[in-house]
Structure formats: structure tokens, C-alpha cells
Amino acid sequence: MEDDLAAATERFTTFDSFGQFLLGFFAIAILPGVGEELLFRGVLQNGLQRVVKNQHVAIWVAAFIFSAIHMQIFGLVPRMVLGAIFGYLYVWSGNIWYPIIGHIANNGIGVIVAYLFSLGLIDSDMEDPESMPITLSLIGLIFFAALMFLFRNHYLKQKNIRE
Incomplete structure (x- = not known):
């Protein structure tokens, strides 16, 4: 089934x-x-939060289900982490649009890279992680971590000001 999904x-x-x-x-x-995002963060994560009364458990259970529903065992952990990131964006901001935009950006970047690769404009193939330069990957990871840190601190600061 993994091969069928890759072919699709x-x-x-x-x-x-x-x-x-x-x-x-x-x-x-x-x-x-x-x-x-409306389903997994808006409905499932909110429902779990009401039942378990723990935002972290709700985020990670919703993220696991989000990942499992994609039926790709090799992508289970990375997709679960991505789902958790979307979950935390939702909890920190209280706004479903942030995870929606993040999800669109994540999937959209992949589509854009695949299109540019098919046109021969770039050498990095999304299907071959080894074609991506490690320095570019590390820069992206650092940039992403910094953005998440700033986002979290901004929204936590806003919540503290309101309280």
C-alpha cells in the first residue's frame, strides 16, 4: 500500500x-x-481537550490520528510531529487560521518544488531527500525553530497581558 500511495x-x-x-x-x-485542519484541530483536538482536560494530550492524540489516517508508516512520526506543530499553533493563537495557513504552506511548498523540478529549474527532488543540500535543510530547520519560538512567545505574552 505504501508503494501505491507513493505512485499516487x-x-x-x-x-x-x-x-x-x-x-x-x-x-x-x-x-x-x-x-x-478544521477536522483535526477544530473538531477532534477541541473535543479531546474537553474530554481529557489536557491540551498536550489532546494535541498529540489528534496529531497521531492525523498522521495515521494518511496510511504511510514511514511518514508516521514526521507527519505526527507536523500535526502537533499545527496543534500548538492553534492552542497558542486560539485561531484556526494559523494551522490552516501552515498546512497550506507545507503542502504548497512541496507542490511548488515538484513543479519547479519538473520544469528543470531546480535540482532538488522532493521524492529524493538526499538531493536536498544538508546546509539548506539545517538553515530551514533553524529558521523554522526561531519562528515557532517567536510565535509562541508572542501569543503567550498576549494571553498574559489580557489576564
Whole structure:
């Protein structure tokens, strides 16, 4: 099944025209970004929070279910961490639009990179992690961690001011 899902992903990220790219971007980035976040953060995480009374448990259980529903065992942990990041964005901000935008950005970057690769404009193939320069990956990780730290501190500071 993992191979079938990989083949389906390749079909969805192979573009013969800009129109196909736009359709792919809508189907892979925008629809899941909105739909999955409303379902997993807006409904499931909120429901779990009301039942277990612990935001961290609610975030991680929702993140696990979010990852498991994608049915890719090799991507289970990274996708679960991504789901938890979206969950914390939601809890810190109290606004569902932040995880929606983050989800669209995450999926959208992948679609854009696949399109640019198919045009021969870049050498990094999303399907081959070894083609991505490690320095670029580390810079991205540091940048992402700094943004998350700033985001968290900003919203926690705002909540403390209101209390």
C-alpha cells in the first residue's frame, strides 16, 4: 500500500502545464489545508481537550490520528510531529487560521518544488531527500525553530497581558 500511495503522489505531482500545477496546488495544498485542519484541530483536538482536560494530550492524540489516517508508516512520526506543530499553533493563537495557513504552506511548498523540478529549474527532488543540500535543510530547520519560538512567545505574552 505504501508503494501505491507513493505512485499516487507522483501522479498528483507530475504537471504538464501551469493549469495542471494550479489544479494540483488546489487539490494538494488548499483543500487538505482547510479541511484537515478544521477536522483535526477544530473538531477532534477541541473535543479531546474537553474530554481529557489536557491540551498536550489532546494535541498529540489528534496529531497521531492525523498522521495515521494518511496510511504511510514511514511518514508516521514526521507527519505526527507536523500535526502537533499545527496543534500548538492553534492552542497558542486560539485561531484556526494559523494551522490552516501552515498546512497550506507545507503542502504548497512541496507542490511548488515538484513543479519547479519538473520544469528543470531546480535540482532538488522532493521524492529524493538526499538531493536536498544538508546546509539548506539545517538553515530551514533553524529558521523554522526561531519562528515557532517567536510565535509562541508572542501569543503567550498576549494571553498574559489580557489576564
